[in-house]
Amino acid sequence: MTEVKNADEAASIVLEQAMLAADQGTFSVGGAIICNATGKVIKVMHNNVLKPLKNGKTFTYDPTAHGERQLVYWYYENKDKDKLPEPSELTIVTTLDPCVMCTGALLAAGFNVGVVAIDDFAGINYDSKFTFDDLPEKLCQVAKSKFGYYACGKDGEPSTYRRNYMGSDTVVFKNTEVSAERLMGCDAIFKASVETVRKNSSNSGLDPGKLSDPAKLPDDSPIKKKYQEIYSDAFKVKVPPRLPNTQLLNVLQRVKNAKSGAKNAVALLDTFGNVVLCLADSFDESPVHTAFMNVTQFYATTRFELMNNEDKKIQEDAEQYLTHPKYGTFVFLYAPNPSDATTLMTLGAYGSTMEGPIPQVFPANFQYYYPPQDGSSIEELRSVMMKLPPFYTSTAQISAMEVGSTNSESMPIPIYLYKAENPPRYHYTTNPTDTPGQDWTKAGIAFFAFQQHTVGATAVHQFSAGSPQRYGFDTSSLPAPAWTNDNKDAFYVLTSASNNSVPVYQYHQILPGGLWNMFYSLDPNVKGWINDGITFHVLGG
Numbered sequence: 001m002t003e004v005k006n007a008d009e010a011a012s013i014v015l016e017q018a019m020l021a022a023d024q025g026t027f028s029v030g031g032a033i034i035c036n037a038t039g040k041v042i043k044v045m046h047n048n049v050l051k052p053l054k055n056g057k058t059f060t061y062d063p064t065a066h067g068e069r070q071l072v073y074w075y076y077e078n079k080d081k082d083k084l085p086e087p088s089e090l091t092i093v094t095t096l097d098p099c100v101m102c103t104g105a106l107l108a109a110g111f112n113v114g115v116v117a118i119d120d121f122a123g124i125n126y127d128s129k130f131t132f133d134d135l136p137e138k139l140c141q142v143a144k145s146k147f148g149y150y151a152c153g154k155d156g157e158p159s160t161y162r163r164n165y166m167g168s169d170t171v172v173f174k175n176t177e178v179s180a181e182r183l184m185g186c187d188a189i190f191k192a193s194v195e196t197v198r199k200n201s202s203n204s205g206l207d208p209g210k211l212s213d214p215a216k217l218p219d220d221s222p223i224k225k226k227y228q229e230i231y232s233d234a235f236k237v238k239v240p241p242r243l244p245n246t247q248l249l250n251v252l253q254r255v256k257n258a259k260s261g262a263k264n265a266v267a268l269l270d271t272f273g274n275v276v277l278c279l280a281d282s283f284d285e286s287p288v289h290t291a292f293m294n295v296t297q298f299y300a301t302t303r304f305e306l307m308n309n310e311d312k313k314i315q316e317d318a319e320q321y322l323t324h325p326k327y328g329t330f331v332f333l334y335a336p337n338p339s340d341a342t343t344l345m346t347l348g349a350y351g352s353t354m355e356g357p358i359p360q361v362f363p364a365n366f367q368y369y370y371p372p373q374d375g376s377s378i379e380e381l382r383s384v385m386m387k388l389p390p391f392y393t394s395t396a397q398i399s400a401m402e403v404g405s406t407n408s409e410s411m412p413i414p415i416y417l418y419k420a421e422n423p424p425r426y427h428y429t430t431n432p433t434d435t436p437g438q439d440w441t442k443a444g445i446a447f448f449a450f451q452q453h454t455v456g457a458t459a460v461h462q463f464s465a466g467s468p469q470r471y472g473f474d475t476s477s478l479p480a481p482a483w484t485n486d487n488k489d490a491f492y493v494l495t496s497a498s499n500n501s502v503p504v505y506q507y508h509q510i511l512p513g514g515l516w517n518m519f520y521s522l523d524p525n526v527k528g529w530i531n532d533g534i535t536f537h538v539l540g541g
Contacts (some may be wrong), residue, residue, distance in 0.1 A: 104345025202356030
């Protein structure tokens with residue numbers, strides 16, 4: 001087992017791991033568990049968020065597989081077998097300031113943390129002040145007692161690579177320095193590829209409009225069988241997309257109650273509303289095995305395994321039926337407790353799972369049924385979210401919303417758009433399988449409206465001219481003489497702007513023969529059509 005004698009030797013060890021990560025095509029970060037008393041290097045690991053598939057393409061393996069988080073998991077897997085010291089007697093040395101997820105995991109476990117380079121976008125000490133103002137007060141004080149940022153450089157070297165030690169007295173090698181060369185290496189190797197790697201991770205999957213519904217696969221399909229090895233009811237329960245209901249609430253409660261010691265359960269819905277996974281905390285494995293961590297890890301690693309299968313048909317099906325979880329919905333039984341270190345880990349892991357901008361849709365990608373169990377308010381949780389480092393607030397834009405109602409009839413519903421060509425026609429419907437005819441193709445969800453009248457909403461009436469339908473507010477004014485009023489309230493929309501609403505623009509086209517063609521769009525600049533202005537407001541889709 002390797003022994004190191006100072007911070008520079010420790011930095012050399014973890015920089016080697018970062019180099020291996022760079023060669024793998026993932027985030028260039030490395031870490032090591034070092035015994036404070038002896039300097040022994042107990043375990044080294046590097047980031048494994050992305051791994052190469054057999055076809056040579058680099059693909060998301062596990063969005064939470066950061067070096068520090070993996071080291072925490074490894075420690076608990078091997079603690080008893082290897083008779084390892086307590087976390088308070090160890091330091092995890094890392095090339096880069098830990099992200100929010102890794103910080104939460106490290107604080108929850110109780111490790112000391114020695115840091116070489118600063119991450120000014122996603123790192124917990126992104127502003128280099130060592131005040132940890134982005135943490136709740138309780139965790140802020142814990143971080144100050146556990147984290148240390150090594151002194152770097154010597155007199156006469158560039159000031160960019162010089163700093164004094166900042167941090168806790170409990171960090172290994174706190175009285176020694178990291179060379180300017182090591183600091184520059186840890187910093188530069190990460191910055192050289194971070195944006196490319198982040199883009200590759202964020203874009204690993206088809207857009208929802210190009211996907212097929214995995215619920216329609218045969219029961220013995222490899223996709224269903226693999227996920228059912230983890231969660232036996234995978235793809236057996238379906239709810240309205242992004243609209244959790246009483247059925248899902250019952251599923252979450254049952255899963256939580258079935259796991260001894262669990263405090264929470266989380267479900268992942270795909271873009272079709274299928275419950276892909278629903279898992280509880282597994283604190284029998286470690287104090288950092290939370291429900292969300294279990295769900296996002298198992299979804300990603302199973303998808304990677306399917307994409308990496310020797311059978312090309314299984315690879316193709318995995319690409320056609322499974323996509324990036326940013327297009328799905330994570331539903332928590334309870335909102336996370338704001339002052340808990342595992343909540344910090346969960347919020348960070350959610351950001352790492354998205355790894356880029358979350359589609360701005362309503363209802364949100366992150367939902368919960370009940371408020372935090374410790375009596376904290378949702379406002380306190382949102383305050384924690386808003387104080388996180390820039391990556392989480394400006395790029396991932398983490399936010400959480402309460403499940404609107406367990407009565408699906410009063411919930412917003414998706415309005416599906418179908419298109420046809422020659423001449424161009426548009427059809428909206430609340431029915432996802434209501435194809436107007438053979439020449440029509442489904443274009444996905446256009447926006448969200450209401451199935452029944454609700455406060456502030458007005459009925460949209462349906463008109464017909466043969467097969468196509470059109471919609472409008474005015475029941476006395478038909479689109480053209482050939483059209484008839486079906487005397488049907490198709491759905492309900494907002495007539496003026498309100499919270500979470502977006503404007504819908506009406507467009508028209510006069511086709512040969514005097515046919516008046518009309519459709520609605522959230523886009524104010526559709527080419528080839530005349531924009532009639534804002535017609536109504538809907539919930540953004």
